[in-house]
Amino acid sequence: MLKTDSPNVIRSFNMGLAVSTLLIFLTGLVTLYSASRGPGLQSLAKLQGIYFIAGCIITLMIVFIDSDFWRKLAYPTYVVCLGLLTLVLLVGHVGNGSQRWISLGFFKLQPSEFAKIAIVLALAKYFSEDKAGAPYTLKRLLGPALMIIPYFILIKRQPDMGTAGIVFLTAASMIMFIGVEWKSIFLVLVVALISLPLAYKYVLHDYQRNRVRTFLDPSSDPRATGYNALQCRIAVGSGKFLGKGYMEGTQAQLNFIPEQHTDFIFSVFAEERGFLGALVLLGFYASYLVYSFRTVLRARDKFEMLVAFGLNAVMFWHIFINIGMVIGVLPIVGVTLPLFSYGGSSMMMFMICTALLLNISRKKYIF
Amino acid sequence: MIGREEEVRDYRSRIQLFQLPVVLGFLVLIFRLFYLQVIKGEELRRFSEANRLKKEKVIAARGKIYDRNGKVIIDNRAAFDVVLVSQYYSYEDKDNERLANALRITPKEFGKRLAKVNRGPSYAPGLLKADVSKDLIASIETSKVGFPGVDIENNVQRRYPFGEVGAQLLGYVSEVEKKDIAANPVLQLGDYIGRTGLERLYDNDLRGLDGVGYVEVDARGRRRKAEGSDKIFGYFSQTDPSPGNSLYLTIDMDLSQKANESMRSHSFNGTVIAMDPRTGEILALVNQPSYDPGKISGREVDPDVWSQLQRNPEKPLRNRAVQDIYMPGSTFKAIVGIAALAEGVAKSSRGMDCHGFLKTGSHKLNCWKTHGWTDFTKALRESCNVYFANLGTELGVDRIAKYARMFGFGERTGVLAKGEQKGLIPDSDWKLKALKEEWQPGETLSVAIGQGFVTVTPIQLVNAYATIANGGTRYRPYLVRRVEKLNGELVTEVKPEVQSKLDLPENVWKAVKEGLFEVANRPGGTAIVSGHSKKTIISGKTGTAQVRGFSDISKVKNCMALPVRDRHHGWFVGYAPKDEPEIAVVALAEHSCHGASAAPIVRDVIEAYVDKQNLEKGILPQDEKKEVPKVKKGHQLPFEEMDE
Structure with a gap:
């Protein structure tokens, strides 16, 4: 049953994942072109293309690097990322009211994007080397918790609730996946339920509380906090079944949608392409997840399996939270739509994600 | 390298399990999208259309006001206001400073205005500075990118080329307030309505109907540049505004200017009204002191200017011609004279001796001089x-009142709706009702010479003399001849309206007119100098209205020695020419002491009228020196009568 290391790279390639990635990217690029017709935005589609090509080169490099390399690099990556997250708070570039970027001159690096991969790698390494194995009790989860908490706190300080949430949800997904004692799950749920109102009051920033409030009642302040949520909903809904047509979305073209090239780009797409287009795009994402889930099944060992599962979780939570907030099933948090939203760091991060998944699925044929 | 498949195998079934939340998540998204785009799609589409097209008011120009010769008295001009939508403004110190500089106001003043804008809704444009100059607009426009939320609004403002002339008659406009909208729901915020005078009376005609335009805007409410031919100026399917109607007045602005000038040159406060005794048309109506309505009709009124107008003790906003009442003084003698002749208690040929005073019971009445033998004509001429x-004693107060009312005293003329006074014509019933006292015969003496309880408005007085001038036809004084739409279509036309006809014997009119003629044209007449004209023959009557009742006769005699506010008002009311009069004029010169002070103003107006008539007939005005009729040496030049 063992195969020799095949020289045929094409055959061993997870074609479905790559094609899904390309389809999502191209749809996003076309939408970005329409969304960035405003003053000072015209070059965004071109830049996004450059990011994608750079991402492709990195992908090719990663695909052929053995996963042992990542296994060894997992903890150093974690530490480097921790350093960058600290640095960003000290010398970071401030934009849109938060401190998220480190300026590299030609490129503004957003360390929190890469933190998502770093935490996946670190947790995968931790769990794969823990000989005692599942199910975990709360006490035995202390180690992973000590890895997650600094990330969570540093990212939340920027403040970037969306990314902090993604980090938390990804880590939680991985822990659930690895297996936790039922008693512990129950205990955590009870504590969470009790502490939620307290967290709302003491942990969240004012603007975050407003977002939660306007999520629950968007008409409470249609001109200020609820404005973005309401305008997005109008944009999406006004697309109706077939959409208003490419570049015909008045909500987007008349600048009613905030951040329409980044976090809210789905509303531009849904306005132009309607319900049908939205279904097709969700189909692309579903296809991506179907192929990436296969990677989890194809994993050669626990580390690879956990990495693949963690990256799947990052992908899923991004899709769900981004579209969910745009269409009003979730409060507004700053989370990008994978491979679709404009942004170098985000694009790079998802390309690396995809590359790692491609890498892991390729190994199947090395046996 | 060999994989450790046994590590992974146990997790295969878990992986299937973890697909479930993903499927659920996608289903949630799909259901929500279906709800928004398919079920609520139509509604949200309409919402987005409304979002894109902002409804905008297209201001209807307020109607213009023309004088009887088609001269523009009030029209409109474009004005530009700087506004701020506060939710987009940065509130940074450097922006505040730059914007204050661009607006040419002090940072402190800017702070005040910003605070005021902030009191309004954050999405609605609030006024930063109204009616700015063209180069200020240019400097704002060029740096607008740096001032988010700042915009220029187009506006229409009233223009008053004649400034203060007739301001109280024409009135001013101002932006509506909440209470105006409550009173008249047709009004919208930002509309202007007339507050006083004709602007107020004819507001419904002048205001017009605003149109509705749809303008393509972005989320900041900024108008987008038009792209297609269907988007001229960015507007969609606009309903045109219908401009207000024009008013064509009976007023002659040349005459009004002359009247205003004359008032000013004599530096008296008061009022001048000229009317056509053949129709009741008001030819001029001016007051002093006056104000420039342009200064208080804009979107932004300087509070200092406003409070100064309000608080000024000389009351420049007041239309004295209709809103104030005065004792008519000796001008009332003509009415008493008519009553006496008509009732047969006097014959123009019959005379009596004037000893300089008259005693009735406890009342003692002084004459301003000892006239000696006096007949009807002399009594009017020299105001005995x-x-x-x-005559008053013989008539009794009730008969005087009856005749006074026949001339329109004691009732509103209805010429301007707001605040017109009725004045008072006392009789015995009135005194019983109002003061719960019997009429004293002595009080009739005061009434007969226009003092005591009698009060009139200047408009009533000129109308009464116009009635004398035309021989007994009392017209309703009016100001607006025609209301026309912008395209010339007639809306309303006002014709002369006869209010009453005084059917009195011809000899009554003849006797009174003779007396009034002699006042300004025969030696001994009280206005022989001040009211005499070489250009035409002016008939009229002087009068003095006491501001305060003095028991000390010396104070009455030596009026000029009194503080200004206690000095008597001077009247002159008259008409010209002697036969078939064309113009009747009243002048009230407040605190001028003598009727002779008011007479030159009336003469100026009448002569201006004559000059204009002659000019139209091709006769050039002769600017010769006014010659005083020769007076016999030793004859005392009438100073002026002193009543009481």
């Missing part, structure tokens, strides 16, 4: 108190 007091 004793003569008319005697």
Whole structure:
């Protein structure tokens, strides 16, 4: 049953994942072109293309690097990322009211994007080397918790609730996946339920509380906090079944949608392409997840399996939270739509994600 | 390298399990999208259309006001206001400073205005500075990118080329307030309505109907540049505004200017009204002191200017011609004279001796001089108190009142709706009701010479003399001849309206007119100098209205020695020419002491009228020196009568 290391790279390639990635990217690029017709935005589609090509080169490099390399690099990556997250708070570039970027001159690096991969790698390494194995009790989860908490706190300080949430949800997904004692799950749920109102009051920033409030009642302040949520909903809904047509979305073209090239780009797409287009795009994402889930099944060992599962979780939570907030099933948090939203760091991060998944699925044929 | 498949195998089934939340998540998204785009799609589409097209008011120009010769009295001009939508403004110190500089106001003043804008809704444009100059607009426009939320609004403002002339008659406009909208729901915020004068009275005609335009805007409410041919100026399917109607007045602005000038040159406060006794048309109506309505009709009124107008003790906003009442003084003698002749208690040929005073019971009435033998004509010419007091006693107060009312005293003329006074014509019933006292015969002496309880408005007085001038036809004084739409279509036309006809014997009119003629044209007449004209023959009557009742006769005699506010008002009311009069004029010169002070103003107006008529007929005005009729040496030049 063992195969020799095949020289045929094409055959061993997870074609479905790559094609899904390309389809999502191209749809996003076309939408970005329409969304960035405003003053000072015209070059965004071109830049996004450059990011994608750079991402492709990195992908090719990663695909052929053995996963042992990542296994060894997992903890150093974690530490480097921790350093960058600290640095960003000290010398970071401030934009849109938060401190998220480190300026590299030609490129503004957003360390929190890469933190998502770093935490996946670190947790995968931790769990794969823990000989005692599942199910975990709360006490035995202390180690992973000590890895997650600094990330969570540093990212939340920027403040970037969306990314902090993604980090938390990804880590939680991985822990659930690895297996936790039922008693512990129950205990955590009870504590969470009790502490939620307290967290709302003491942990969240004012603007975050407003977002939660306007999520629950968007008409409470249609001109200020609820404005973005309401305008997005109008944009999406006004697309109706077939959409208003490419570049015909008045909500987007008349600048009613905030951040329409980044976090809210789905509303531009849904306005132009309607319900049908939205279904097709969700189909692309579903296809991506179907192929990436296969990677989890194809994993050669626990580390690879956990990495693949963690990256799947990052992908899923991004899709769900981004579209969910745009269409009003979730409060507004700053989370990008994978491979679709404009942004170098985000694009790079998802390309690396995809590359790692491609890498892991390729190994199947090395046996 | 060999994989450790046994590590992974146990997790295969878990992986299937973890697909479930993903499927659920996608289903949630799909259901929500279906709800928004398919079920609510139509509604949200309409919402987005409304979002894109902002409804905008297209201001209807307020109607213009023309004088009787088609001269523009009030029209409109474009004005530009700087506004701020506060939710987009940065509130940074450097922006505040730059914007204050661009607006040319002090940072402190800017702070005040910003605070005021902030009191309004954050999405609605609030006024930063109204009616800015063109180069200020240019400097704002060029740096607008740096001032988010700042915009220029187009506006229409009233223009008053004649400034203060007739301001109280024409009135001013101002932006509506909440209470105006409550009173008249047709109004919208930002509309202008007339507050006083004709602007107020004819507001419904002048205001017009605003149109509705749809303008393509972005989320900041900024108008987008038009792209297609269907988007001229960015507007969609606009309903045109219908401009207000024009008013064509009976007023002659040349004459009004002359009247205003004359008032000013004599530096008296008061009022001048000129009317056509053949129709009731008001030819001029001016007051002093006055104000420039342009200064208080804009979107932004300087509070200092406003409070100064409000608080000024000389009351420049007041239309004295209709809103104030005065004792008519000796001008009332003509009415008493008519009553006496008509009732047969006097014959123009019959005379009496004036000893300089008259005593009735406890009342003692002084004449301003000892006239000696006095007949009807002389009594009017030289304004003999004793003569008319005697007639009054014979008539009794109720008969005087009856005739006074026949001339329109004691009731509103209805010429301007707001605040017109009725004045008072006392009789015995009135005194019983109002003061719960019997009428004293002595009080009739005061009434007969226009003092005491009698009060009139200047408009009533000129109308009464116009009635004398035309021989007994009392017209309703009016100001607006025609209301026309912008395209010339007639809306309303006002014709002369006869209010009453005084059917009195011809000899009554003849006797009174003779007396009034002699006042300014025969030696001894009280206005022989001040009211005499070489250009036409002016008939009229002087009068003095006491501001305060003095028991000390020396104070009455030596009026000029009194503080200004206690000095008597001077009247002159008259008409010209002598036969078939064309113009009747009243002048009230407040605190001028003598009727002779008011007479030159009336003469100026009448002569201006004559000059204009002659000019139209091709006769050039002769600017010769006014010659005083030769007076016999030793004859006392009438100073002016002093009543009481």
